[in-house]
Amino acid sequence: MLVTSRPRALFIVPWFLFPANTGGRIRTRDILRGMKGGRYEITLVSPEPEAGAAKSGEIDSVCDRFVGWPNRARGPMFAYTRLRHLAARLPVSVATDWSAAAQQAIEAELATGPDVAVVDFAHTAVFTPDRLRVPSILFTHNVEAQIFKRHAEVAGNPLARAVWRSQWAKMAAFERTTLARFDGVVAVSEQDREIFARDYGIESRVHVIPTGVDLDYFAMPPQAAADGGQTLVFTGSMDWMPNIDATEFFMDEIWPLVLARRPQARAIIVGRSPPPRLIEQARQRGLAIEFTGRVEDVRPYVHDAQVYVIPLRVGGGTRLKVFEAMAMGCPMVSTEIGVEGLPLEPGTHYLLADSAAEFAEATLKLLDDPGLRAEMAQVARAHVAKNFSSKGVASAFEDICAQVAGARSGDQEAGAASDVLAKDAI
Numbered sequence: 001m002l003v004t005s006r007p008r009a010l011f012i013v014p015w016f017l018f019p020a021n022t023g024g025r026i027r028t029r030d031i032l033r034g035m036k037g038g039r040y041e042i043t044l045v046s047p048e049p050e051a052g053a054a055k056s057g058e059i060d061s062v063c064d065r066f067v068g069w070p071n072r073a074r075g076p077m078f079a080y081t082r083l084r085h086l087a088a089r090l091p092v093s094v095a096t097d098w099s100a101a102a103q104q105a106i107e108a109e110l111a112t113g114p115d116v117a118v119v120d121f122a123h124t125a126v127f128t129p130d131r132l133r134v135p136s137i138l139f140t141h142n143v144e145a146q147i148f149k150r151h152a153e154v155a156g157n158p159l160a161r162a163v164w165r166s167q168w169a170k171m172a173a174f175e176r177t178t179l180a181r182f183d184g185v186v187a188v189s190e191q192d193r194e195i196f197a198r199d200y201g202i203e204s205r206v207h208v209i210p211t212g213v214d215l216d217y218f219a220m221p222p223q224a225a226a227d228g229g230q231t232l233v234f235t236g237s238m239d240w241m242p243n244i245d246a247t248e249f250f251m252d253e254i255w256p257l258v259l260a261r262r263p264q265a266r267a268i269i270v271g272r273s274p275p276p277r278l279i280e281q282a283r284q285r286g287l288a289i290e291f292t293g294r295v296e297d298v299r300p301y302v303h304d305a306q307v308y309v310i311p312l313r314v315g316g317g318t319r320l321k322v323f324e325a326m327a328m329g330c331p332m333v334s335t336e337i338g339v340e341g342l343p344l345e346p347g348t349h350y351l352l353a354d355s356a357a358e359f360a361e362a363t364l365k366l367l368d369d370p371g372l373r374a375e376m377a378q379v380a381r382a383h384v385a386k387n388f389s390s391k392g393v394a395s396a397f398e399d400i401c402a403q404v405a406g407a408r409s410g411d412q413e414a415g416a417a418s419d420v421l422a423k424d425a426i
Contacts, residue, residue: 032062034394189341212393257360310338329377
């Protein structure tokens with residue numbers, strides 16, 4: 001067993017954290033950064049960087065010790081070959097994550113007896129033993145089954161709808177079983193906690209943390225984007241199905257309504273791996289939509305835009321992009337799902353719009369009114385600064401780790417005492 005001067009926290013993460021280019025990576029990175037040097041000595045276990053990529057020096061900012069397993073290369077046909085798991089008992093996204101190397105690395109670290117083990121994302125639990133012998137926490141960034149359910153609801157093709165329904169049922173079964181294995185579950189919104197309680201019956205073990213944002217990094221620009229501008233921006237990983245669906249909804253139904261009244265308007269979709277078919281559709285239809293692909297820094301794109309759009313129809317958890325945009329002072333138009341789980345007031349912190357017509361109208365309202373944009377930007381920034389600092393979220397997570405570890409230790413001591421009393425009674 002390893003001996004250290006501080007209790008040890010083991011974090012098991014399904015991907016190498018750098019570059020932090022997805023919401024999940026950003027949230028976990030910021031929590032670990034905030035915990036580094038605090039109550040716990042942190043061991044991070046994750047895949048190594050992708051082949052040919054250098055291990056980021058930033059890894060030292062989030063942990064005291066790093067343990068990696070070989071990152072499996074996924075070829076260009078992966079999106080199709082993974083479909084062979086459609087008949088499996090587990091959801092496709094879980095079945096394709098399994099790795100013998102990951103399982104071996106994680107079991108070796110668990111055997112050293114950390115004071116608490118944190119598993120990041122439900123599907124990562126597929127790497128861990130059925131029974132965890134150390135205090136354990138599952139860090140959920142959303143309700144996975146809810147995402148599958150919403151895909152089934154918006155799917156237009158009957159075959160696709162049937163597949164999503166099947167995957168939804170499998171994910172719900174997997175999620176219910178998986179959450180029950182852990183001493184504590186961390187949710188990112190009260191809404192997620194309510195779903196876990198209602199659907200999985202684990203209310204007493206769920207802890208909620210707020211969504212946090214790095215206020216220094218995501219600062220407001222010295223001055224707002226030019227009043228005469230007509231630029232809309234959306235940020236998000238474009239290899240994630242909810243973001244692809246949102247972009248299709250925007251391109252097909254919202255954007256034509258905006259262009260009808262603002263023909264000089266332009267939209268920028270910022271995020272890695274946009275599907276080539278979407279790029280080609282935008283080009284063929286002359287939609288004045290730019291896809292940037294992966295960028296090192298989203299801030300210049302948000303700073304230069306007049307409106308930040310979130311046309312999500314599918315998703316779960318909370319969205320870091322919302323607080324990032326608010327921190328940068330870019331006024332937002334969002335669907336209800338786009339801001340789901342966040343304590344925000346429509347009309348004050350953002351404009352709410354669910355239908356295509358409503359979304360286009362709200363977008364045009366902001367483009368036409370620089371005073372309204374400035375007012376919403378200031379109010380939104382102040383709200384985030386007061387309530388959602390990433391440092392505060394890290395402190396809350398550390399407290400949860402201590403609470404779960406303490407509760408498990410107390411249960412073990414009580415069990416040992418009961419054994420002694422039982423022996424004395426014989």
